[in-house]
Amino acid sequence: MVRVVPETRDDILTAAARRFAVTGYRGTSLQDIAREVGCSKAAVLYHFANKEAILTELMAQLVEVLQALDERIAAHRGAAAQRVAAEGFVDLAVRFRREIALLRGEFSELLNQPAFAHIQRISERLVDAVAGHPERPSARITALVLLAGIAETCGEFADVPDEELRAALLALVRRALEPVD
Amino acid sequence: MVRVVPETRDDILTAAARRFAVTGYRGTSLQDIAREVGCSKAAVLYHFANKEAILTELMAQLVEVLQALDERIAAHRGAAAQRVAAEGFVDLAVRFRREIALLRGEFSELLNQPAFAHIQRISERLVDAVAGHPERPSARITALVLLAGIAETCGEFADVPDEELRAALLALVRRALEPVD
DNA sequence: CTTCGATCTGACCGATCGGTCAGGGTCTGA
DNA sequence: TCAGACCCTGACCGATCGGTCAGATCGAAG
Numbered sequence: 001m002v003r004v005v006p007e008t009r010d011d012i013l014t015a016a017a018r019r020f021a022v023t024g025y026r027g028t029s030l031q032d033i034a035r036e037v038g039c040s041k042a043a044v045l046y047h048f049a050n051k052e053a054i055l056t057e058l059m060a061q062l063v064e065v066l067q068a069l070d071e072r073i074a075a076h077r078g079a080a081a082q083r084v085a086a087e088g089f090v091d092l093a094v095r096f097r098r099e100i101a102l103l104r105g106e107f108s109e110l111l112n113q114p115a116f117a118h119i120q121r122i123s124e125r126l127v128d129a130v131a132g133h134p135e136r137p138s139a140r141i142t143a144l145v146l147l148a149g150i151a152e153t154c155g156e157f158a159d160v161p162d163e164e165l166r167a168a169l170l171a172l173v174r175r176a177l178e179p180v181d
Numbered sequence: 182m183v184r185v186v187p188e189t190r191d192d193i194l195t196a197a198a199r200r201f202a203v204t205g206y207r208g209t210s211l212q213d214i215a216r217e218v219g220c221s222k223a224a225v226l227y228h229f230a231n232k233e234a235i236l237t238e239l240m241a242q243l244v245e246v247l248q249a250l251d252e253r254i255a256a257h258r259g260a261a262a263q264r265v266a267a268e269g270f271v272d273l274a275v276r277f278r279r280e281i282a283l284l285r286g287e288f289s290e291l292l293n294q295p296a297f298a299h300i301q302r303i304s305e306r307l308v309d310a311v312a313g314h315p316e317r318p319s320a321r322i323t324a325l326v327l328l329a330g331i332a333e334t335c336g337e338f339a340d341v342p343d344e345e346l347r348a349a350l351l352a353l354v355r356r357a358l359e360p361v362d
Numbered sequence: 363c364t365t366c367g368a369t370c371t372g373a374c375c376g377a378t379c380g381g382t383c384a385g386g387g388t389c390t391g392a
Numbered sequence: 393t394c395a396g397a398c399c400c401t402g403a404c405c406g407a408t409c410g411g412t413c414a415g416a417t418c419g420a421a422g
Contacts, residue, residue: 041401104289109208144337171319
């Protein structure tokens with residue numbers, strides 16, 4: 001009576017995550033994923049409409065939390081918005097650092113695709129909020145360096161405990177950010 | 182008497198730089214470059230042994246300066262090494278931000294290729310030097326975030342004057358780095 | 363006029379890409 | 393027993409990739 005639910009679909013997701021993390025999204029072929037799962041490429045495309053659908057599913061929860069953060073930022077102004085944005089982003093980076101690592105070095109390419117246009121807009125608002133003074137070049141530079149640096153590297157610290165990583169990133173951000181007003 | 186040196190080779194280099202900056206190294210085909218130059222793909226491969234040779238030539242000067250920085254860092258210890266590394270890297274990022282932008286989002290992939298293994302090693306020593314205390318996780322995290330963030334974003338500030346960008350990055354680095362000893 | 367090297371072209375190569383398709387098992391419920 | 397849904401395969405598709413090659417063009421030198 002034990003319903004043998006085929007685990008292939010989950011296997012594909014975890015295999016894809018592993019491969020994406022090593023060779024990137026573009027650098028990973030459907031054949032690579034299929035080989036790692038131990039099935040045919042056609043089987044992969046049976047469970048997912050196309051390659052992008054695999055990535056989208058891997059990112060679904062991350063995107064959800066990112067949108068929630070965007071709304072929380074929008075509810076604040078000035079220094080409060082800056083704090084919410086910076087701390088919220090650090091939390092998100094720590095929590096989803098494995099997922100973010102999948103995209104290491106492909107943010108800019110992927111964000112330019114129409115499917116991710118709304119994420120592009122969210123990240124622009126995020127930069128503005130963290131900058132505090134979006135019209136001041138030095139503030140924008142600081143914000144961009146911090147956000148891009150965290151996004152680009154957080155995946156490297158898979159073995160650092162969440163709390164330790166969060167504390168280190170928060171301390172860095174607080175030291176680095178210029179206070180608003 | 183004016184020797185009409187064919188400018189095709191230079192055209193290829195500038196066209197490749199333009200395309201790499203927009204669609205990345207992997208995302209740019211030899212056909213793309215040839216189309217932009219207005220010649221055949223075979224002409225591109227007449228002037229360059231292969232695709233990688235184009236990138237190597239575009240990066241030659243950057244790599245040279247990076248190696249010089251590595252040697253200068255090696256001649257110092259502790260806080261002095263940290264200062265030399267951080268300020269040297271900021272200088273390099275500002276000066277070569279157009280070239281660095283060509284690689285945006287492809288550092289990790291390209292560095293893993295055997296041809297760039299020595300650059301990989303240099304960047305590891307750079308991180309250690311900037312961290313100051315390489316054995317302390319929070320110091321390594323700070324260094325990696327700053328270096329990756331600067332490398333990843335400096336190309337975005339093509340329209341910011343060199344001096345202004347350098348000042349902003351130096352101020353950020355000084356605020357963010359934990360002092361050694 | 364002929365030769366020769368430099369420059370460039372179009373046709374072609376094998377490999378790989380994402381994706382499609384017809385069909386074959388296998389399990390389940392009627 | 394049989395229909396049908398589910399899961400999966402191998403063969404195949406057109407497109408594109410980096411790269412090769414024989415030969416055309418052409419200016420300078422002899």
